Ligand SMILES: [Zn+2]
């Protein structure tokens with residue numbers, strides 16, 4: 001640890017290795033390393049920490065929720081813009097997706113291959129399930145094309161109640 005005297009107070013300059021991060025699974029780490037390499041980008045500790053935080057959650061996080069988690073874990077203030085930059089980066093390399101319906105972010109469940117996805121979003125617990133939906137997306141695109149419509153973005157999000165929440169509700173009756 002390097003201690004710097006900066007006038008009034010002593011600041012402990014955190015080195016890369018000291019950055020506290022959520023415990024990431026070997027699978028997620030391997031994906032992160034592979035996709036960054038593929039994109040010719042660096043997987044910096046702050047980027048990895050942001051990804052790890054999303055990967056350990058049971059539900060998608062908004063940018064501000066991610067920011068709060070990172071600040072708590074790293075015990076320091078982080079600029080909101082920084083969280084957005086990490087999210088943009090993670091989306092760009094294909095590690096993270098964004099749900100448009102509630103503006104939250106979730107780790108991709110199969111980033112090792114290119115895909116179009118649709119999501120099952122539970123309104124009760126907030127969880128989101130990513131489904132490979134090549135069929136759904138191609139049917140929608142075909143229909144759009146027949147109407148002379150050119151699609152440039154596919155967003156398919158189904159809202160409702162997940163299996164766990166339905167079972168939980170059934171048990172409590
Ligand atoms: Zn995905």
Ligand SMILES: [Zn+2]
Pocket residue numbers: 122123124125126127161162163164165
């Ligand atoms: Zn649920």
